Amino acid sequence: MRDVIIIGAGGGGPVVAKELAAQGLDVLMLEAGGRNANPEQDWTHFEDDGNNPLSGAQRFGPSDRSKPAWYRQLTTPAMNMNMAGVGGTTQIYFGNSPRAMPGAFKGYNGEDAADYDRNFEFPFSYEELRPYYEWVEETLPVQTAAMGKNEQLFYNACENIGMNCQTSRDISRDAYRPQQNAVLQPGGNAGLSSTASELTYPNATGCTMCGHCVQGCYEPLGAPRNLKAKRSTDNSYVPMALTADAWATKGKAASIISDAFVTKIHTSNVNGKSTATGVSWRNTLTGEVVSENAKVVVMAAGCLENPRLWQNSNLPNSHDWVGRGLTDHAFDLVCGQFPFDTGSTKGVGSSARADFPGKGCIEPTTIGPAFLAANLNMSDSGMRGYYDNGRGVYGQWDGPSGRPVGKELKSFLTDINKIMTMLIITDDDVEADNRVLPSSLLNDDNGAVSEITINKRTRSARTLANREFLANKAADILRAAGATNIVRADIVPLLIHVQSSMRMGDDPTNSVINANGEAHEVDALYIADNSALSNALGGPNPTLTTQALATRTSEKIMQKHFAGTPWVTSSSPLSSIDNLVTQAVMSRGL
């Protein structure tokens, strides 16, 4: 019998593992994908080898790459991009770590309060989450992004269109700023050299500005795992959880089992209420099924898998909100072509951003040619010059929205270094019909697969208006930066930021977990990943908020089930790059 079993080692799960292991609990993490213990050997910076959604190292699929990826059924056009393996989707994230917009929380009474998704706010105030933000920001750690050519161009363009620069972590007005990133700042030769032999640790520390965040970070070469530049959880929280005995006074090292796909959560009836007692998982390499009990079970399998696991386990769902209210930030892409070098393939995935409270965010991104070409092809507006699929929207960009093909695509990609790609991250509404269910049609080895519905075209009027506003704003910034040709792709849902499918709320008729992160209808069952978020946060990238919330939920678990006391406001966190952690990581060969 474990104290705590955590399902999924992605953005959220390892945070709970680290926090509770530091309190001395016996914690087991179960991860469906591979361990990814040797990224320097096993990964490359190549786009197909890394990001091919069917066969790449970074896919949602078994660690045995000769096997097909895991399937998810889409009932509406969309594209999935979540990863399996220790670190989950943070393996390929950019590390952008903005705080949520205060307007997404209960009790917000700013002038623009009505501009947010008021029906589905967080059940507590922004102020209450602030200490947890600070704790996570120090642990990861989160730092101000360094500037390369791409960012400098973006900042100058924002100034040119009259925007202000934000210099605080809290978002309060329309403004641009350097990202607060979970990426270590460049040190030594990093950022100053392009010669591989000069970029090994310790001659280089932190981000080498290689431009390959999306293929997983293993820079600088030779650095201990917890000193890799990007603070994906495989480089930060997981090493800390596995070495908690070495750096926390009463800590106990957590355990992790990879290639372990949890297929059932077990419950029993305690005092008339369903109570979690343990889980069963399938070893994806051997097919063997294993069960283990725990006093507390934490679901952190991600927004698109938790609802499936819940329903496949026949857990209660009397208000039918399990899987409902999925938000995806209604992404879009607006790309500019420039007559000069923009540095678009260099540096962190994204190091700059602009926030528009009540509407969402825009960020310039660093991506390679295959990724860019494929993403443009996700258009929902047909093919430029041929058909518009009932859309073909006009705005500050050139011509109708749509995917360029043939000579137009080829000429657009002629020089990837002269492009700037803006990601539109919309503050989208929680809507009950956007949901994840177990499929009635398809099963795989792990049970009925997830069936995802997120209908871009019928999103709320506010969501659609926000998306249009941001797309036009992005084109304005690109134009001010000097772009001579701007294409808006108008993509179908790109499921990169997925939130709120098991949302937290006070009202059990439209939420799954209470303000402590515990399920309304199942005791000792907690949720601590993006699915727990109450809404789309106003648009900011979700992981930092998930991690802050998971830290808060860890305290609640400790208080309710293990007679503990909260620690976040009464102590200081240890950074994941602290020497104590480094020594333990190195001596244990992690």
Add this chain to the structure above:
Amino acid sequence: MKKNLPTIKTDGEEESSHFKQRRDFLTRSGIVGAVAAISPMLLASNKTQAGWISNSVIKQVLDAVTLDTFKGVTAFVMPGNDWHSITQGEATWGVGGLAANTDQYLLENLDNYLPWPKDIGNSILSALGGALSESAGSIPISLAILLKPVEVIILNALDKKLDALIGDSEVIPLGHVFSLILNITATIVNPLTINGGHISAFSRLTMSEKAQVFQRLETGEPSISDLIGGKLSAKENAFLPDLMSTFIRSLLQLATFGSMSEWHALDKNTKALNQIPIGWQLSNYLPNGPVEGHDDLLGYWQGRSEIDA
């Protein structure tokens, strides 16, 4: 659930109309063209006799259709100075996606890795076979591909084999299903492409006709889904909208991803490049080869390397 294409009967009035339906299906899907194109090789393999054909031969035929179709797709998204780009009326001076073996890339990925349910491809193929001749109309004699008697024998044998494969729910690789759908739709967009220069009807289309094929499949006006929907089970039908639009988007995404990526130039064992990938040349990506970092650091905006609160 056993699914079969309408079977070819051997004699009588009804039988010959069945045969014609069947023949039309095989023609539209490009299989007749492939047999005509490669039958000398089949004969040389000496394994083909009436009523019997080996799995390797069937694969050879299907691969030929599929690869040619995927060449047509690749030329569409990333044209070059290749024959397929010239046929579509949109070619460029330098090489395009075909130089990166993107046709092979699509075949390998779709056949081996696309995690669609195993028998959905068979169901669709089977429904298509039944539905097409009803709605697409039969192929006029003037457009029919003239086959030598021996090729007719091969075709009939192959047809039986294909039918048996579908009926037994042996999995038809999805790459083949994709290419058959594209070709059948191509012959609806332009019936004259039933016959001509390339193996597949799709590759005989002009750029704007190819776009019409994608439009029909993506937007459903009139859609393949409508065409075959009635022939699938309710559950399979529920899967169709996803299938058709994802199919088109996945295909276009993969074709561009393959064209621009390192796939064809990567030694899978050493994980090193054996040439500068075509896509990198086309986009001036990493002109000095792979890197571990860039000298791109300009400092911190307005000199701020940290903020307090």
